[in-house]
Amino acid sequence: MAVDRSRLPVPGPDPSFHFPQIVRHRLGNGLKVRTVEHPGVPVVTFVIEIDGGLGADPAGHEGLASLTADMTDEGTGALSAIDVSDALARIGAEYDVEVGADATMFTLTTLARFAERGARLLSDMLTSPSMREADFERVRQLRLDRLRQLKDVPPAVAERAFLKLLYPSHPYGHLAIGSDASLRALTLDAVVQFHETTFRPRRATLVVTGALPHGDLLGVAQHAFGTWTGEQRALDVAAAADFVPHANSSPHLAIVPREGAAQSELRIGHLSARRGTPDYAPLLVMNAILGGQFVSRINLKLREEKAFTYGARTGFDWRRGVGPFSVQTSVHTAATAESIADTLQEISGLRDSRPATAQEMSLAQASLTRGYPRNFETAQQVARSVAQLALFDLPDSYFEEFVPKVNAVTADEVTRVARTYLDPSRAIALIVGDRKATEESLAALGLGELHVLPPTG
Amino acid sequence: MSIAIELPHAKRTLANGLDVLVHEDRRVPIVAVNLWYHVGSKNERAGRTGFAHLFEHLMFEGSEHHNGGFFMPLQQAGALLNGSTNADRTNYWEVVPTSALELALWMESDRMGYLLPALTRERFETQRDVVLNERRQNYENRPYGMALMALSSALFPPEHPYHWLTIGAADDIRAMEFEDVRAFFRTYYHPANASLSLAGDIDTGRAFELAENYFGEIPAGGRPEPVHAAASLPREVRLVFEDRVELPRVYMAWHSPAMFADGDAEADLLADLLANGKTSRLYRTLVYDKRIAVDVSAYQHSREIGSFFLLASTAAPGQSLTEIVAIIDERIQHLADEGPVEQEMERGIAQAEAHFMYRLQTVGGFGGKSDQLNAYNVFRGDPDFFAGDLDRYRCATPTTVRNAARSYLGFDRRVLLSIVPRGQAALALPGSEPVSVS
Numbered sequence: 001m002a003v004d005r006s007r008l009p010v011p012g013p014d015p016s017f018h019f020p021q022i023v024r025h026r027l028g029n030g031l032k033v034r035t036v037e038h039p040g041v042p043v044v045t046f047v048i049e050i051d052g053g054l055g056a057d058p059a060g061h062e063g064l065a066s067l068t069a070d071m072t073d074e075g076t077g078a079l080s081a082i083d084v085s086d087a088l089a090r091i092g093a094e095y096d097v098e099v100g101a102d103a104t105m106f107t108l109t110t111l112a113r114f115a116e117r118g119a120r121l122l123s124d125m126l127t128s129p130s131m132r133e134a135d136f137e138r139v140r141q142l143r144l145d146r147l148r149q150l151k152d153v154p155p156a157v158a159e160r161a162f163l164k165l166l167y168p169s170h171p172y173g174h175l176a177i178g179s180d181a182s183l184r185a186l187t188l189d190a191v192v193q194f195h196e197t198t199f200r201p202r203r204a205t206l207v208v209t210g211a212l213p214h215g216d217l218l219g220v221a222q223h224a225f226g227t228w229t230g231e232q233r234a235l236d237v238a239a240a241a242d243f244v245p246h247a248n249s250s251p252h253l254a255i256v257p258r259e260g261a262a263q264s265e266l267r268i269g270h271l272s273a274r275r276g277t278p279d280y281a282p283l284l285v286m287n288a289i290l291g292g293q294f295v296s297r298i299n300l301k302l303r304e305e306k307a308f309t310y311g312a313r314t315g316f317d318w319r320r321g322v323g324p325f326s327v328q329t330s331v332h333t334a335a336t337a338e339s340i341a342d343t344l345q346e347i348s349g350l351r352d353s354r355p356a357t358a359q360e361m362s363l364a365q366a367s368l369t370r371g372y373p374r375n376f377e378t379a380q381q382v383a384r385s386v387a388q389l390a391l392f393d394l395p396d397s398y399f400e401e402f403v404p405k406v407n408a409v410t411a412d413e414v415t416r417v418a419r420t421y422l423d424p425s426r427a428i429a430l431i432v433g434d435r436k437a438t439e440e441s442l443a444a445l446g447l448g449e450l451h452v453l454p455p456t457g
Numbered sequence: 458m459s460i461a462i463e464l465p466h467a468k469r470t471l472a473n474g475l476d477v478l479v480h481e482d483r484r485v486p487i488v489a490v491n492l493w494y495h496v497g498s499k500n501e502r503a504g505r506t507g508f509a510h511l512f513e514h515l516m517f518e519g520s521e522h523h524n525g526g527f528f529m530p531l532q533q534a535g536a537l538l539n540g541s542t543n544a545d546r547t548n549y550w551e552v553v554p555t556s557a558l559e560l561a562l563w564m565e566s567d568r569m570g571y572l573l574p575a576l577t578r579e580r581f582e583t584q585r586d587v588v589l590n591e592r593r594q595n596y597e598n599r600p601y602g603m604a605l606m607a608l609s610s611a612l613f614p615p616e617h618p619y620h621w622l623t624i625g626a627a628d629d630i631r632a633m634e635f636e637d638v639r640a641f642f643r644t645y646y647h648p649a650n651a652s653l654s655l656a657g658d659i660d661t662g663r664a665f666e667l668a669e670n671y672f673g674e675i676p677a678g679g680r681p682e683p684v685h686a687a688a689s690l691p692r693e694v695r696l697v698f699e700d701r702v703e704l705p706r707v708y709m710a711w712h713s714p715a716m717f718a719d720g721d722a723e724a725d726l727l728a729d730l731l732a733n734g735k736t737s738r739l740y741r742t743l744v745y746d747k748r749i750a751v752d753v754s755a756y757q758h759s760r761e762i763g764s765f766f767l768l769a770s771t772a773a774p775g776q777s778l779t780e781i782v783a784i785i786d787e788r789i790q791h792l793a794d795e796g797p798v799e800q801e802m803e804r805g806i807a808q809a810e811a812h813f814m815y816r817l818q819t820v821g822g823f824g825g826k827s828d829q830l831n832a833y834n835v836f837r838g839d840p841d842f843f844a845g846d847l848d849r850y851r852c853a854t855p856t857t858v859r860n861a862a863r864s865y866l867g868f869d870r871r872v873l874l875s876i877v878p879r880g881q882a883a884l885a886l887p888g889s890e891p892v893s894v895s
Contacts, residue, residue: 003671003674005521005522005563005567006522008523008564009559010560011534011553011557011559011560012556012557013556014535014556015554015555015658017486039484040484040818041814041815041818043818081735081745082736082741082745084735085736086736086804089736089807090803090807092808092814111811111814138745138748141748141773142751145704145751146751148703148704148774149600149702149703149704152701152702154598261598262593262597263593263597263598265598293532294528294532295526295529295532303587304526304583305583307582307584307585307586307587308590309587310590310594330590330598332593363532366532366533367535369535370534370535371535371536371552371554372535373487373554374552374821376485377484377487379818
């Protein structure tokens with residue numbers, strides 16, 4: 001049978017999708033446990049989400065949460081840092097730590113037959129790390145050296161400078177790694193104290209997913225984490241999410257000079273929304289239209305029409321408190337000012353003169369919903385998704401409701417949220433690039449004076 | 458304990474030479490479409506580098522019966538999609554909801570059979586500029602970003618196709634001619650030089666039927682001549698490159714056995730036991746005990762006609778590359794003399810077994826099951842090698858690993874590249890010649 005090439009095949013109805021059952025438990029010590037069965041490949045993933053991320057760093061001690069998290073695989077009980085590494089390797093474990101704005105997430109994946117060993121090891125690492133002075137000194141020095149190297153990495157320089165501009169004097173206004181001065185100010189005592197107050201069962205949620213029945217998954221969790229104790233000691237800082245950012249007095253245009261740079265690394269955006277906003281679904285659709293995917297206004301403009309860049313993306317950095325909406329791209333130096341102007345024009349356009357078309361709505365909604373099941377293919381994907389529920393206090397029905405909620409968004413709602421949450425007049429444009437080659441054209445943008453920031457951002 | 462780890466599949470070859478591989482995995486209602494063309498930058502010639510990769514970009518700009526962007530209809534169907542080019546192959550993939558499989562097959566077959574009528578000079582020129590920006594972003598504007606270029610050009614002679622990187626030389630990219638696109642497509646982009654893999658929520662019989670239906674009509678084309686080239690390095694070469702970096706780094710590179718050849722798996726294991734994790738010999742000595750380096754890494758870059766083994770370490774502030782190299786050499790010598798201990802072998806094989814298991818978790822995308830089947834099929838001519846691949850690691854012994862260290866990691870036939878902060882060439886290893894890459 002010959003193929004009909006006069007038209008594209010029309011996909012059939014979407015296959016039905018159901019998120020596997022999430023079973024909730026609470027251990028005697030207050031630890032919240034979620035189990036999800038994930039049959040198929042004999043693998044198991046543990047995710048522990050602990051309240052307290054970089055936003056919990058005390059002023060002047062930026063980097064504390066991250067360094068504390070880093071100390072978890074530096075020894076426990078009789079095991080040295082080397083022994084811990086060896087024990088992880090022997091069960092083929094993948095171990096990962098992610099320090100976010102509001103929480104820290106530890107992920108360990110191993111073969112199902114090593115579930116008990118993996119859970120025990122993770123528990124020992126998190127609940128009773130050795131916290132030896134020599135390990136602390138070494139880990140801190142490696143972080144200082146890393147910071148030094150990051151000075152040459154344009155995206156890292158841009159992230160650091162942009163956060164400072166977005167959040168002046170706010171606990172979210174720094175990278176998890178901290179700064180040279182703040183790392184030098186840290187002591188092992190501060191780390192030990194942070195660990196004692198933060199790594200408590202009542203502040204944590206453990207998600208266990210894998211190719212075992214709920215009862216077994218719970219049994220493994222209970223066995224390894226049931227003896228974790230520690231009375232609740234409140235952190236003596238308010239949750240970062242509760243700090244209201246200052247009405248922003250930051251400049252609208254700033255550059256971190258990088259003489260002779262081959263490209264300009266750009267960040268353009270402003271503070272916008274909390275993850276808990278009731279407008280979450282319309283904001284996702286809006287972002288997909290503007291720059292959240294390949295076929296989106298800003299990428300098509302800057303890459304496919306003008307060839308200024310290898311790619312441009314927009315997105316929300318979701319946090320419990322107000323987080324930014326921003327554009328991220330790296331453009332040819334000669335195209336710096338025009339890329340900023342085009343970006344701001346696209347943002348304005350979606351608010352006013354060029355609202356979302358029916359075709360854009362359909363494309364954005366379809367791309368967010370029709371492929372949704374592929375986000376839950378592995379035990380690790382499922383576990384990390386369920387941990388997000390704990391992080392943002394979302395209901396267990398969240399994944400089941402996602403597709404209908406996104407599909408219910410209207411073009412009018414997209415216009416409304418674009419007007420409410422995006423505002424080009426508040427946008428900050430940050431450039432990491434060649435100052436001499438760009439400053440003249442940047443001045444012509446009408447964004448005010450170009451502020452020159454120090455090389456470290 | 459030995460566990461069975463398998464990747465069951467079926468294979469059929471269409472009359473036009475297209476290999477079709479199918480793997481069923483019904484857990485999630487998605488299907489992975491994965492298409493390999495056996496062409497990469499090793500099919501290029503000196504002075505015309507970067508073409509295979511630029512061509513990959515053009516494959517997303519439209520074909521005769523869908524004369525517009527490749528992304529739009531697939532994104533509309535909820536697909537995730539991408540493509541990539543390396544020295545040996547070019548791959549394209551979509552992960553689609555089961556209900557959109559035919560759309561993906563239509564799109565892939567249309568650009569395999571009918572690309573050229575939709576290609577315009579304007580699209581070509583735009584993508585040429587996009588690629589120049591990709592090069593700036595990923596190489597020129599990145600610390601140590603030019604290291605692989607300098608190493609490849611020192612390891613392989615100028616006429617050897619691994620002499621250049623897949624991204625190509627900037628001058629070559631600028632000089633590309635629209636007219637060259639046509640010949641390239643005709644030589645490499647046809648069923649006899651391709652392999653199609655479908656994995657996921659699909660019945661095997663139905664998958665073969667659909668493949669025949671969409672791809673069967675495309676003329677076979679000839680099989681391109683395999684590329685042959687040899688390289689050896691009879692001495693130690695020392696180079697220095699000044700870069701926008703804070704800390705000096707040394708790279709060591711050796712020729713090593715080709716992908717899947719005897720010794721290739723041992724080279725992987727060597728890389729692990731030298732530099733993967735705190736327990737590894739070099740991390741432990743350089744970073745943990747002596748603290749003279751901030752990192753160390755090792756990797757066997759397995760390639761079709763010859764691999765290279767790469768080791769790299771960045772000096773801690775104020776520390777010398779010379780001292781780091783002396784320690785690395787001493788550790789390598791020890792390994793070549795004594796071989797690994799039993800505990801290291803057990804650990805390496807436990808990790809290999811776990812990683813093979815993890816590789817069975819996703820059907821699509823880079824490294825998913827569909828991609829792995831194509832890799833075995835294209836590079837070995839037989840997709841049935843998943844278990845055999847793991848066996849290569851299970852069969853390694855302290856003796857074979859020791860022999861690999863002796864055979865491949867000689868001090869008198871390697872490239873040593875120092876990358877140092879600008880204006881501080883004195884921090885390089887003694888006797889290093891300045892190298893020019895741009």
